Amino acid sequence: MHYHSLGSIPHKRHTQFRKTDGTLYSEQLFSTEGFSSIYSLLYHNHPPTMITQIGDPVPVGPKTIHDKQLKHRSLKGFHIAPEDDFLNSRKPVLVNQDCKIILAAPRKSMTDYFYKNADADEVIFVHVGSGTLKTMYGNIRFGYGDYLVIPRGTIYQMEFETEDNRLFIVESTSPIEIPARYRNDSGQFEEHSPFCERDIRKPETLITHDEKGDFLLHIKKQDNLYPYHYKAHPFDVVGWDGFLYPYAFSIHDFEPITGRLHLPPPIHQTFQTRGFVICSFVPRMYDYHPLSIPAPYNHSNIDSDEVLYYVDGEFMSRKHVEKGQITLHPGGIPHGPHPGTVEKSIGKKETHELAVMVDTFKPLLMTDHAVGIEDPDYCLSWLS
Numbered sequence: 001m002h003y004h005s006l007g008s009i010p011h012k013r014h015t016q017f018r019k020t021d022g023t024l025y026s027e028q029l030f031s032t033e034g035f036s037s038i039y040s041l042l043y044h045n046h047p048p049t050m051i052t053q054i055g056d057p058v059p060v061g062p063k064t065i066h067d068k069q070l071k072h073r074s075l076k077g078f079h080i081a082p083e084d085d086f087l088n089s090r091k092p093v094l095v096n097q098d099c100k101i102i103l104a105a106p107r108k109s110m111t112d113y114f115y116k117n118a119d120a121d122e123v124i125f126v127h128v129g130s131g132t133l134k135t136m137y138g139n140i141r142f143g144y145g146d147y148l149v150i151p152r153g154t155i156y157q158m159e160f161e162t163e164d165n166r167l168f169i170v171e172s173t174s175p176i177e178i179p180a181r182y183r184n185d186s187g188q189f190e191e192h193s194p195f196c197e198r199d200i201r202k203p204e205t206l207i208t209h210d211e212k213g214d215f216l217l218h219i220k221k222q223d224n225l226y227p228y229h230y231k232a233h234p235f236d237v238v239g240w241d242g243f244l245y246p247y248a249f250s251i252h253d254f255e256p257i258t259g260r261l262h263l264p265p266p267i268h269q270t271f272q273t274r275g276f277v278i279c280s281f282v283p284r285m286y287d288y289h290p291l292s293i294p295a296p297y298n299h300s301n302i303d304s305d306e307v308l309y310y311v312d313g314e315f316m317s318r319k320h321v322e323k324g325q326i327t328l329h330p331g332g333i334p335h336g337p338h339p340g341t342v343e344k345s346i347g348k349k350e351t352h353e354l355a356v357m358v359d360t361f362k363p364l365l366m367t368d369h370a371v372g373i374e375d376p377d378y379c380l381s382w383l384s
């Protein structure tokens with residue numbers, strides 16, 4: 001990301017920065033890859049180390065299913081039952097060592113605890129709902145179609161405006177980044193990129209809580225949830241600056257790349273990691289060669305598993321698609337448009353589809369939550 005600053009900071013880093021009563025603010029360097037990658041410096045009213053109590057860890061690792069079946073799968077995502085609590089509502093459905101793909105339908109805001117994912121960066125895609133992401137860096141408003149990108153270790157709360165919320169969450173064990181080919185050597189977005197700095201919504205409202213008391217923070221580490229009690233409010237930051245912070249980007253601000261003939265999925269890429277990519281399929285004009293076929297050709301993704309999360313609109317290559325549906329097309333076997341959709345797509349000028357795609361470089365495993373919402377006949381859907 002790019003340099004950003006909020007609140008009050010000293011003129012020079014690692015120097016004395018004092019409160020009005022003469023005591024020092026507590027400086028914290030925040031980086032997810034040691035001292036060799038991007039970082040931010042935060043200034044707290046109180047040291048961020050004042051632990052008063054640590055509870056017993058609760059295992060939250062996914063229960064994977066090893067059925068040894070190599071086949072296309074479909075999951076009915078909106079069949080995940082809503083739950084009041086945000087953390088309890090998160091149900092991993094597809095996982096590997098690089099990522100976890102999670103569905104969540106939380107009803108209630110996080111009001112009596114804070115959360116820190118120390119295992120992974122998170123991308124939270126907001127399918128249904130709106131509210132505010134509250135963090136130690138400040139607040140970010142969110143709504144339908146927003147990607148919330150949260151670096152690992154960020155302390156946050158989700159505040160929802162209603163009880164009807166649907167989230168598609170991707171955890172990454174490596175940093176979530178803007179694709180390298182969209183940026184020049186200085187990190188600036190290139191002119192050909194499908195979005196730019198103006199589309200990135202950074203934290204804007206820094207609300208400092210100079211409070212002491214008992215503050216519960218759930219920390220996820222190595223698939224365990226650790227309840228920590230701190231003496232100072234986690235959002236006691238008076239200022240910060242740097243390159244590492246949460247941000248929001250709306251899928252509606254992704255400008256599609258089109259051509260005379262059908263272009264492959266990399267044109268839809270939105271984020272990159274070392275283990276997978278995330279792509280955005282948005283409303284766009286179809287190919288404009290006079291003999292073009294808008295529907296995608298059959299293809300064999302031998303080197304990756306392809307996950308598509310359907311958000312809205314009609315999909316010219318798929319039949320019987322519903323909101324919140326997830327399809328998994330594993331590496332090793334070809335897939336393509338459903339019967340009849342190729343001819344039907346010819347002559348169409350545009351599509352209004354909206355979807356999020358995750359292509360992983362290692363095979364994904366289903367979980368027990370996925371088994372409960374699977375359509376077992378999807379692998380036969382190319383017969384008719």
